[in-house]
Amino acid sequence: MDLRASYQQTAHQLSGHGKRNVGVLQQAFAEVDPNEASDHYGTGEMIERFEQKMAQTLGTADAIFFPSGTMAQQIALRIWADETDNPRVAYHPLCHLEIHEQDGLKKLHHLEPILIGESDRLMTFEEVQALPDVACLLIELPQRELGGYLPPFTELEAISRHCRERGIRLHLDGARLFETLPYYEKTAEEVCALFDSVYVSFYKGIGGIAGAILAGPKPFCDEARIWKRRYGGDLIGLYPYIIPANYYYELRKDRMETYYEQAKQLAHRFNAIDGVWTTPDVPVTNMFHLHVEGEYEAVAARMQAVQDETGIGISGYLVPHDGYCSTEISVGDAVGAIEAAQLDLVFDRLS
Structure with missing residues (x-):
């Protein structure tokens, strides 16, 4: 199994609002009047x-x-x-x-x-x-x-x-x-x-x-x-996009402060691990880049092992650089669905 497949099979993920499947569309349309004109x-x-x-x-x-x-x-x-x-x-x-x-x-x-x-x-x-x-x-x-x-x-x-x-x-x-x-x-x-x-x-x-x-x-x-x-x-008809845009805007527009605070907390915990760091060091939005020291194969294997053991997805991709690899974390609703003990295990295994 590769890193991407490992990430997709996790029960929870650090980024986003959960898996982007057809349920995202179904939820937005659940209470829409079927007779409303498009x-x-x-x-x-x-x-x-x-x-x-x-x-x-x-x-x-x-x-x-x-x-x-x-x-x-x-x-x-x-x-x-x-x-x-x-x-x-x-x-x-x-x-x-x-x-x-x-x-x-x-x-x-x-x-x-x-x-x-x-x-x-x-x-x-x-x-x-x-x-x-x-x-x-x-x-x-x-x-x-x-x-x-x-x-x-x-x-x-x-x-x-x-x-x-x-x-x-x-x-x-x-x-x-x-x-x-x-x-x-x-x-x-x-x-x-x-x-x-x-x-x-x-x-x-x-x-x-x-x-x-x-x-x-x-x-x-x-x-x-x-x-x-x-x-x-x-x-x-653009209504398959407009209705979810309006639905999820109303659902999440007031959660941005929460995502921002959670991103800062995650970055702080990543930065406490040797050979792991973020940019920015302290995030200024709900996103940051995560960097892990090591060559691609070793970093990918390390991350995949953590994901497979914990069921928590850190990332499905890595960008290799000279001596380290990078990925992106963008915090949304998904982090809030992870129990504290599960999240602790991720950082324990990554250390």
Whole structure:
């Protein structure tokens, strides 16, 4: 049995909200009136009600439900580039658009990304100040590929002021926006007020099936709706995504503080083990990267043995580096289902 198979067979897991099986969909639909009208090609009370709700939550003039964040963010940057006829946009070297989308921004829209900062740290205000003429700057909160780091809120405010003074549109990759709120001690509206447009995911920390919101000014959203149709994003019905997005948002939006505190507790316990450490050392959201000293085969065997004995899944994958391996922990409902004695056994066996 390999590490992934071992992880999938565990009864409980440290990350997420539990196993993503068809029960996730069934639970969301359990109390839905079967006679309720679905959306129809991007229109209808169901989708419009959810979009208005999220616009109000984010403090924006309008919001659009998309089947995927990849679609939403490429469209957002295209709109801002067209606004000034400037094909240059800026983002971090580990931005999702740069490393996970097969150059979609370049191939589909012929935009020219400017990479800002270094791949092992957050971008700085000074680096933003040194940017050449760009149409838009994208900032991801939190920076997932770095372990979930967040810049100080005061630095975000300075970047926002600077971009507005220079006429640079500021876009928020807020796939995990709600997970940042406990650390910042801000509302979603207060964070989004610094940005011209924002994307939020409903399958990551929220735990829905799929889907995203793209929000911003009314003219921006009017144009985004046209692009959504061009992309084929107006499926005949998006209700299989909208209903779970709304259901799990309401279920979990007030649990982010709990996930954050649990993540800090887990990281503290991992950091107490020799040859094991996390980044950040103290998490600032519900996620962190876990590192274990050793070569891949040895670390994988060690982790698999713990999972097989305890029935608790630590991770189903490892990324090998020079002398150590890494994985990601993202805390949700699942940790709360583990008995204290079971969790103690995981750390005892891993030590």
